[in-house]
Amino acid sequence: MPTQPPTDEHLSPELANQLLAGLPEKIRSALEARAQAMNYPVWAIVEMAIAGYLDEEALSFVDCQPRLD
Template sequence: MQVKLSEQISSDDAEIILKHLPEWIQDALISRATEIDYPVEAIIEMAIASFLDTEALSFADCKPGRSQ
């Protein structure tokens, strides 16, 4: 089996990942994506990245329309 690597999670992959998570986590990820108007696949990527690298882009960095 050959694995195809890409830079981003596809919307199809995000849907598969969501289906394998507990419902309360699905709801939280979808809610956050809606709240900040980001695609859910980006939210999943941020969740994984913040788990693997504490200096990665995090949810706290995603505040559209707010100046720092």
């Protein structure tokens, strides 16, 4: 599974995992399933979900398959 590029502009994998651990099982499972279906790391899916909530013009699941490199 790809790792997150080193940057301060993205959610860290560690923080994403902490966030996932605090979510209800149904939501956590859905995010993990989406990550698996898109072949993306779960941190990227969590980041897209948050960004989509905060900014309707942000990159979302339906936009494209964004590159992680």
